[in-house]
Amino acid sequence: MTGLLVLGSTLVAGVLAGTLLSLRNGRIHRTTMSAPSPNPRDSLPAAVADALRPGAITLVQLSTTFCAPCRHARAVLARVAETADGIAHVDLDITDRPEVAQTLRVLRTPTTIAFDSEGAELLRINGVPTTDAVRAALAPHLRLTE
Numbered sequence: 001m002t003g004l005l006v007l008g009s010t011l012v013a014g015v016l017a018g019t020l021l022s023l024r025n026g027r028i029h030r031t032t033m034s035a036p037s038p039n040p041r042d043s044l045p046a047a048v049a050d051a052l053r054p055g056a057i058t059l060v061q062l063s064t065t066f067c068a069p070c071r072h073a074r075a076v077l078a079r080v081a082e083t084a085d086g087i088a089h090v091d092l093d094i095t096d097r098p099e100v101a102q103t104l105r106v107l108r109t110p111t112t113i114a115f116d117s118e119g120a121e122l123l124r125i126n127g128v129p130t131t132d133a134v135r136a137a138l139a140p141h142l143r144l145t146e
Contacts, residue, residue: 028125028137041119045100053088054117057141059134061112062104065095073110073128080134086142114138 041049052058059077063070074091081089094100094109104113112125114137123137 028123028129028133039118040121044115044119045097045103047092047097047100048104048115049119051090051092052115052117052119053090056086056088056117057122057138058115058117059087059089059112060115061089061091061110062094062101062106063091064109065093067109069128070110073112073125076129076131076134077112079131080138084135084138084142087138114141116141 041052044052048060051060059081061070061073061077063074070091074089077089081087092100094106100106104111108126110127112129114122114124116122122141125134125137
């Protein structure tokens with residue numbers, strides 16, 4: 001009887017944890033801007049600073065080699081970049097670059113950070129977003145086309 005109670009409790013805890021994690025997937029966090037830095041690009045890791053596109057908002061997706069959701073996020077973000085003026089999408093594999101994840105405070109993959117052309121962080125996406133959510137979050141920053 002005790003074994004059944006332990007099994008039942010474990011199953012309930014697993015379902016609750018899975019539900020909470022799935023609710024957080026794809027959530028977009030708008031970055032609260034503190035005092036503007038004179039050159040925010042200087043505080044970025046070199047791999048990220050080099051990926052930024054001049055005159056555009058760059059969606060920098062941080063992925064790892066064996067991340068299955070990263071492939072789905074890559075497809076969504078590439079679609080957004082294809083249908084928007086002034087936006088670029090770059091996928092950085094951080095498997096062998098843990099310092100990039102640490103500097104940017106990334107705890108899971110995929111994480112996508114939108115940067116303006118100067119390197120200021122505009123928003124952050126954890127998990128796989130929907131196309132509509134990304135478009136809505138970026139709408140104040142650029143003109144989207146169909």
